[in-house]
Amino acid sequence: MKNNSIYKKIACALVLANIITMLGVTGCDTNEDPVNTGATGTPESTEAPFTSTDELFGAGDKDYFIPFQNPETSYCSISDGLAVPVRQQGMGGCYCYSAVSSMQVKYLKEHGELPDLNPNDIIYRIYGVTETSEDGVPQYPEEKFYISSGLETDLGGDVMMVAGALCADPLNGYVIKEANIYGSYNTDDADFDKVTEEDIKNAVRENGGVCMCVNYKKDCKYINGYYTQNHPENCEDSDHVALVVGWDDDFPADCFATPASRNGAWLVQNSFGVFWGNCGYYWVSYDMPVPNLYDCSVTNEYSSAISFGRNVYGQVYSTDIIEKVLNGADPTAFTLEEVHASNDVVTASVYDHKGAVGAIGFWTTVPGQPYTIEIRQGEFGKVLASQSGTFEYTGYHTVEFENPVSVKKFTVVVKTAGSAFFEGSATDDFSARTIFQRIPGHYEAKCRPGRSFIQIGEDWVDVTDPELMSRLGLDKLPPELQEEVAMPGDPCITVLFI
Numbered sequence: 001m002k003n004n005s006i007y008k009k010i011a012c013a014l015v016l017a018n019i020i021t022m023l024g025v026t027g028c029d030t031n032e033d034p035v036n037t038g039a040t041g042t043p044e045s046t047e048a049p050f051t052s053t054d055e056l057f058g059a060g061d062k063d064y065f066i067p068f069q070n071p072e073t074s075y076c077s078i079s080d081g082l083a084v085p086v087r088q089q090g091m092g093g094c095y096c097y098s099a100v101s102s103m104q105v106k107y108l109k110e111h112g113e114l115p116d117l118n119p120n121d122i123i124y125r126i127y128g129v130t131e132t133s134e135d136g137v138p139q140y141p142e143e144k145f146y147i148s149s150g151l152e153t154d155l156g157g158d159v160m161m162v163a164g165a166l167c168a169d170p171l172n173g174y175v176i177k178e179a180n181i182y183g184s185y186n187t188d189d190a191d192f193d194k195v196t197e198e199d200i201k202n203a204v205r206e207n208g209g210v211c212m213c214v215n216y217k218k219d220c221k222y223i224n225g226y227y228t229q230n231h232p233e234n235c236e237d238s239d240h241v242a243l244v245v246g247w248d249d250d251f252p253a254d255c256f257a258t259p260a261s262r263n264g265a266w267l268v269q270n271s272f273g274v275f276w277g278n279c280g281y282y283w284v285s286y287d288m289p290v291p292n293l294y295d296c297s298v299t300n301e302y303s304s305a306i307s308f309g310r311n312v313y314g315q316v317y318s319t320d321i322i323e324k325v326l327n328g329a330d331p332t333a334f335t336l337e338e339v340h341a342s343n344d345v346v347t348a349s350v351y352d353h354k355g356a357v358g359a360i361g362f363w364t365t366v367p368g369q370p371y372t373i374e375i376r377q378g379e380f381g382k383v384l385a386s387q388s389g390t391f392e393y394t395g396y397h398t399v400e401f402e403n404p405v406s407v408k409k410f411t412v413v414v415k416t417a418g419s420a421f422f423e424g425s426a427t428d429d430f431s432a433r434t435i436f437q438r439i440p441g442h443y444e445a446k447c448r449p450g451r452s453f454i455q456i457g458e459d460w461v462d463v464t465d466p467e468l469m470s471r472l473g474l475d476k477l478p479p480e481l482q483e484e485v486a487m488p489g490d491p492c493i494t495v496l497f498i
Contacts, residue, residue, distance in 0.1 A: 041121035041171050048083035056279045060225040067248050076246030077208040082108050086280035088273035091154040096122050097271035098211045098241040099162045099296045105208030106297045116172050125165040127152035140444035147441040155432040159294050160312045163396040167494045168305035174298040179396040187235045187289035193367045209243045213292045216240035221257040227277035230256035230285035243269045260285040302496040309490030314424030316488050318343040322473050339366050339418035346455035347420050347491035348413045356404035361494030362414050363396050363421040374413040375405050404498050422488035445489045452490040
């Protein structure tokens with residue numbers, strides 16, 4: 001299976017890694033001060049307006065079709081007591097609203113209660129409006145995305161931004177635990193691993209819901225009292241994210257503005273309030289292609305956390321992959337098997353904080369990517385604990401240690417085959433999209449010497465070393481490609497303390 005998007009610009013090696021179009025510690029610029037769980041958010045309702053699917057379809061023509069009549073061919077997490085609030089977003093923010101619904105339904109399934117999380121609190125962590133000093137100089141005090149004007153809640157974003165905002169800065173005690181990027185459905189797009197109808201169904205059963213990228217307005221229509229969508233070009237112009245909470249294989253094929261080739265539809269919870277669609281929900285045909293699906297989960301098991309590189313805005317590839325490309329290999333033709341067999345990209349960050357490490361958070365860049373995590377004493381001293389493995393999906397993951405690791409000054413080393421995510425460099429080459437326009441902005445990253453490293457051969461090279469690009473072999477790239485190369489910044493590693 002090919003995974004072209006991850007590698008199609010591989011020759012640039014360090015590029016913007018915004019891998020979902022619908023889609024660290026903030027304020028922790030020193031080794032000494034982890035973020036604690038005292039951060040509280042805006043009070044948010046944790047009550048779901050509906051407890052039964054029967055409440056959703058009062059307008060539906062019962063002589064035409066009644067959903068969820070056959071448990072062998074249908075399922076809805078609402079019927080399992082897993083309903084979450086139907087919110088009403090502003091002009092933007094769907095990526096955050098759907099992610100929070102995903103977090104809440106999964107937490108409810110695992111713990112029997114809804115975590116108190118307000119999507120807008122997360123949005124304000126991601127975005128800020130640029131302020132200037134008295135002499136007109138723009139000010140960027142935090143590591144985040146700044147816009148020149150407008151409202152943060154009007155902007156689009158992605159799941160990577162959500163994970164970055166919650167990886168080490170707890171909200172009401174909760175941090176991100178996982179963000180699984182499943183892949184595309186019913187499409188020829190090779191950007192991600194493919195998922196099947198059964199994969200989505202299993203994920204909804206297991207997690208309570210799955211985020212789905214859609215176009216929020218095209219080919220939507222009320223038919224026989226059911227609000228439905230079957231947009232054949234969804235992959236080309238999806239501009240919204242909502243949450244799949246169920247399915248019915250018997251939903252009629254003719255109940256769509258564009259008739260489907262077969263029966264069957266997903267029940268999707270939106271974030272336009274309860275007066276939209278069928279009480280805030282609608283039906284999406286199995287026929288409709290989907291460019292990406294993912295889910296998120298949170299935990300409140302940790303007392304504090306540290307991350308120097310929380311936002312994914314850069315990527316480093318292994319030296320053997322770069323060498324193959326320089327020798328003429330097609331960068332779009334690498335298979336997952338070839339990536340898995342590639343050399344490791346070995347990254348590390350050094351911390352000075354006394355505590356007990358319970359878990360390490362990091363990103364995998366491709367499905368099934370082999371990893372090894374080490375906690376070392378002092379600066380690259382003896383290994384105190386180590387874990388290796390793989391995760392089924394691309395995404396953010398936390399690796400828990402069975403026995404907490406007592407530390408003071410310590411190093412976390414993360415090895416991943418083929419490539420690794422970094423925070424990237426501060427840049428003015430950033431813009432955020434509203435439903436009307438793109439707004440110019442600035443991405444701020446604050447990397448400091450002496451705390452983050454990449455292993456090259458036997459040497460640990462500081463990520464701020466001006467010779468880093470040359471030592472990675474990137475000086476051999478054509479000049480036009482070298483212009484696209486930026487310093488990687490801190491690696492995306494999170495240390496979670498119990």
